[in-house]
Amino acid sequence: MDTVTLKLQGMSCAACANNIEAAIRSVPGVEVGHVNFGAEQATVHYDPRRTSPETIQQAIEVAGYAACLLQEQEPITGETDAEQAAQQAESRKLKRRLLFGGVVTTILIMGGLPMMTGLPLPWIPMWLHHPVFQLVLTTPIQFWSGESFYTGAWKAFKRHTATMDTLVALGTSAAFFYSLFPTFFAEFFLHQGLSPDVYYEISAVVITLILLGRLLENRARKQTSEAIRKLIGLQAKTARVIRNGQEIDIPIAEVKLGEIILVRPGEKIPVDGEIVEGASTIDEAMVTGESVPVKKQPGDEVIGATINKTGSFKFRATRVGKDTFLAQIVKLVQQAQGSKAPIQKLADQVTGWFVPVVIAIAIFTFVLWFNLMGNVTMALITTIGVLIIACPCALGLATPTSIMVGTGKGAENGILIKGAESLELAHKIQTIVLDKTGTITQGKPTVTDFISVNGTADRNELKLLRLAASLERYSEHPLAEAVVQYAQSQLLGDDSDALLIDASQFEAIAGSGVQGYVSDRWVQIGTHRWMNELHIDTTSLQQSWERLEYLGKTVIWIAIDGKIEAIMGIADAVKSSSVSAIRALQKLGLEVVMLTGDNQRTANVIAREVGIQRVFAEVRPNQKAATVENLQSEGKIVGMVGDGINDAPALAQADVGMAIGTGTDVAIAASDITLISGDLQGIVTAIQLSRATMRNIRQNLFFAFIYNVAGIPIAAGILYPVFGWLLSPIVAGAAMAFSSVSVVTNALRLRRFKPVGVR
Numbered sequence: 159m160d161t162v163t164l165k166l167q168g169m170s171c172a173a174c175a176n177n178i179e180a181a182i183r184s185v186p187g188v189e190v191g192h193v194n195f196g197a198e199q200a201t202v203h204y205d206p207r208r209t210s211p212e213t214i215q216q217a218i219e220v221a222g223y224a225a226c227l228l229q230e231q232e233p234i235t236g237e238t239d240a241e242q243a244a245q246q247a248e249s250r251k252l253k254r255r256l257l258f259g260g261v262v263t264t265i266l267i268m269g270g271l272p273m274m275t276g277l278p279l280p281w282i283p284m285w286l287h288h289p290v291f292q293l294v295l296t297t298p299i300q301f302w303s304g305e306s307f308y309t310g311a312w313k314a315f316k317r318h319t320a321t322m323d324t325l326v327a328l329g330t331s332a333a334f335f336y337s338l339f340p341t342f343f344a345e346f347f348l349h350q351g352l353s354p355d356v357y358y359e360i361s362a363v364v365i366t367l368i369l370l371g372r373l374l375e376n377r378a379r380k381q382t383s384e385a386i387r388k389l390i391g392l393q394a395k396t397a398r399v400i401r402n403g404q405e406i407d408i409p410i411a412e413v414k415l416g417e418i419i420l421v422r423p424g425e426k427i428p429v430d431g432e433i434v435e436g437a438s439t440i441d442e443a444m445v446t447g448e449s450v451p452v453k454k455q456p457g458d459e460v461i462g463a464t465i466n467k468t469g470s471f472k473f474r475a476t477r478v479g480k481d482t483f484l485a486q487i488v489k490l491v492q493q494a495q496g497s498k499a500p501i502q503k504l505a506d507q508v509t510g511w512f513v514p515v516v517i518a519i520a521i522f523t524f525v526l527w528f529n530l531m532g533n534v535t536m537a538l539i540t541t542i543g544v545l546i547i548a549c550p551c552a553l554g555l556a557t558p559t560s561i562m563v564g565t566g567k568g569a570e571n572g573i574l575i576k577g578a579e580s581l582e583l584a585h586k587i588q589t590i591v592l593d594k595t596g597t598i599t600q601g602k603p604t605v606t607d608f609i610s611v612n613g614t615a616d617r618n619e620l621k622l623l624r625l626a627a628s629l630e631r632y633s634e635h636p637l638a639e640a641v642v643q644y645a646q647s648q649l650l651g652d653d654s655d656a657l658l659i660d661a662s663q664f665e666a667i668a669g670s671g672v673q674g675y676v677s678d679r680w681v682q683i684g685t686h687r688w689m690n691e692l693h694i695d696t697t698s699l700q701q702s703w704e705r706l707e708y709l710g711k712t713v714i715w716i717a718i719d720g721k722i723e724a725i726m727g728i729a730d731a732v733k734s735s736s737v738s739a740i741r742a743l744q745k746l747g748l749e750v751v752m753l754t755g756d757n758q759r760t761a762n763v764i765a766r767e768v769g770i771q772r773v774f775a776e777v778r779p780n781q782k783a784a785t786v787e788n789l790q791s792e793g794k795i796v797g798m799v800g801d802g803i804n805d806a807p808a809l810a811q812a813d814v815g816m817a818i819g820t821g822t823d824v825a826i827a828a829s830d831i832t833l834i835s836g837d838l839q840g841i842v843t844a845i846q847l848s849r850a851t852m853r854n855i856r857q858n859l860f861f862a863f864i865y866n867v868a869g870i871p872i873a874a875g876i877l878y879p880v881f882g883w884l885l886s887p888i889v890a891g892a893a894m895a896f897s898s899v900s901v902v903t904n905a906l907r908l909r910r911f912k913p914v915g916v917r
């Protein structure tokens with residue numbers, strides 16, 4: 159299954175988005191197709207053996223829209239030049255038509271002033287109000303400025319659907335073509351005792367207003383993708399590479415894999431790589447959120463777009479173009495912005511049947527006023543009013559614009575959200591499950607105690623340590639690393655023989671420990687529970703064991719040939735941010751739970767330290783997901799935060815899985831949200847952001863709905879018999895133009911979101 163993201167053009171409202179979705183889904187081999195109206199993007203999952211991006215593109219074009227592949231092979235530049243040029247041409251065209259419409263409409267309105275106000279305005283010549291002159295002025299507005307409504311309506315008609323364009327085209331055409339009769343057959347009207355009124359200016363004003371709304375909306379919508387531009391702006395423009403022994407400056411797009419790049423103090427690092435010469439301190443706040451610069455030396459990894467502080471160094475490019483860390487982030491954010499939030503489904507369904515229903519209401523309105531009241535003017539004005547006000551365009555914008563701003567804002571705050579769905583779900587989280595090691599604690603365990611059965615000052619101790627470390631170096635577990643490091647520091651002074659020995663038949667028993675042969679000795683290292691399972695007597699070190707665990711240390715047992723020889727106490731400090739972040743989560747009303755493979759006693763001590771009441775300890779890696787599932791079956795929406803490989807299934811099981819950015823790739827892949835820095839404060843921010851975004855979406859939906867729901871009956875003249883109130887089509891046009899603008903503007907308010915720190 160492949161995924162492709164397409165940039166779309168030619169959509170005028172959410173109904174168009176529905177049409178494109180239908181077109182994409184009708185292509186054989188396409189599994190899922192989402193269109194995001196706000197981002198003007200389509201995300202398509204398809205089977206590459208059965209179809210291709212080109213076929214999908216064609217299907218979209220047949221439906222009457224344009225699509226191009228989101229340029230990915232290019233090193234991130236945001237929008238491609240062609241795309242930008244197309245957009246600019248589009249907006250120039252819109253502006254020209256709007257300008258013309260504006261000027262001509264003003265003349266038309268001036269002509270109508272004496273009539274409308276009843277004042278003698280001698281400076282306005284009478285012929286300005288002449289129907290034929292009005293016709294001459296309105297015709298280009300109707301068919302040139304308003305051309306897009308006709309083409310849009312026609313495209314939709316061919317597909318047996320209707321969009322916003324259909325409504326506008328119908329409404330304004332009704333006004334325009336009706337007016338032709340009184341213009342040329344005024345006698346006929348007079349004979350019938352009717353006044354030969356024309357409604358050209360209604361059409362002109364409505365078209366102009368809607369075009370104005372569209373222009374304002376486009377402008378505002380550009381700002382919703384500001385975050386991506388900011389991210390892209392982080393990268394360096396050029397790189398100083400060494401080619402044929404010469405230093406040359408080239409655009410970063412041209413840097414090739416494996417090239418040697420020179421970085422001087424104060425410069426941005428152009429791409430990702432590994433230092434080969436020199437040393438420096440680097441400000442990696444962008445990646446880790448850690449404001450203290452980190453020391454780097456040959457062999458260390460550097461990340462593009464981070465800032466070199468003090469020294470100068472050479473590094474080899476290991477990831478360039480679309481593979482760099484920053485490019486990956488940009489891609490993630492782009493995809494998230496283009497994805498669809500579940501809350502949008504409602505709006506989509508509504509817009510699906512909205513337009514036909516509105517046309518039905520309009521016809522009904524006309525028949526009612528014309529037949530029952532015998533009033534052509536009222537019948538016409540109400541019908542046009544209904545057609546214009548009913549446009550569901552604001553409805554289509556309500557969710558995607560907020561999602562775009564919200565996900566972008568997340569990225570700015572170091573929170574990468576993979577899809578709109580997780581952003582929506584996060585505000586519902588009731589229980590948050592935190593992994594202990596590496597999530598609450600720093601995940602940098604160090605051996606603090608080494609107690610052997612025979613006591614200290616035993617020459618045997620070093621031998622034991624060598625056996626243990628020789629086995630542990632085959633394990634990828636953080637505890638194993640701590641053991642190896644400790645052993646190396648202790649064995650340094652010992653020159654008896656080679657530091658570590660080879661092991662054979664190494665085996666890791668997940669959640670328990672490791673075992674294997676080291677120089678013909680059978681070595682087993684792991685938990686107390688495991689030792690019990692192996693029927694190994696542990697009484698000799700019982701007291702030390704309990705004492706260490708009460709101190710919050712993880713104790714591992716070392717058994718040689720089935721006999722306990724020593725224990726190790728391993729400490730892993732709690733992250734400085736954990737306590738305050740956990741308190742903040744509890745303040746938000748969430749239940750915080752700890753989940754760990756470590757033993758109950760140690761877990762309890764750490765839990766108390768950070769203020770967590772509910773602890774699940776000694777949970778085997780394969781049971782972590784089940785624990786999350788149990789919590790879910792209590793009826794809770796569960797968020798899970800973890801960093802390790804053993805957390806991945808639980809992250810996937812949780813309603814919202816959040817990975818610590820400094821954790822393993824597996825965990826990041828299995829999660830919905832990545833907290834780029836290791837800071838737990840990020841969870842709080844993510845939940846706050848989700849709440850703010852959902853509040854914003856609800857406001858938008860309310861604005862959009864209320865305007866349609868209240869507007870249609872008023873436009874149909876429901877209040878007229880009682881209050882004499884009628885919604886003029888001109889007001890309807892203005893209302894519809896500005897409803898979209900107000901929705902986008904409201905979404906932009908989200909840009910002011912600031913995480914409320916509880917540090």
Ligand SMILES: Nc1ncnc2c1ncn2[C@@H]1O[C@H](COP(=O)(O)OP(=O)(O)OP(=O)(O)O)[C@@H](O)[C@H]1O
Nearest residue numbers: 594595633635638669670671683684685754755756
């Ligand atoms: N390589 C190893 N060497 C020694 N002990 C180990 C090893 N691997 C696992 N263990 C023991 O098994 C226990 C459980 O391990 P597991 O990986 O499930 O959880 P953890 O990493 O300790 O905690 P968390 O679930 O919070 O990440 C460890 O606390 C340790 O006592």
Ligand SMILES: [Cu+]
Nearest residue numbers: 322549550551
């Ligand atoms: Cu509209």
Ligand SMILES: [Mg+2]
Nearest residue numbers: 595596802804
């Ligand atoms: Mg772990």
